[in-house]
Amino acid sequence: MNAPMETVFGLLGGLAVFLFGMNMMSEGLQKAAGRQNEVHSFPCSPRIPCSACWPAR
Structure with missing residues (x-):
């Protein structure tokens, strides 16, 4: 096999x-x-806080 083909197959591999x-x-x-x-099935919002968006204080 020639050098360019070896290079191409080496890169793809x-x-x-x-x-x-x-x-x-x-x-x-x-x-x-x-x-x-x-992932939550509902979006986080200020009305429905979740611990992933707003850490507990």
Whole structure:
């Protein structure tokens, strides 16, 4: 195989491994965070405060 093709395949392979690792890491972080990482089904507002938007005083 010639040098330009090796470079292209090397870059694509490296990118694939990088993206796979980022995906694995994000899944692990989401599992470690547990329920703290869940998105509320309602928006936070001054009338309906939530602890994620306004810390307890």
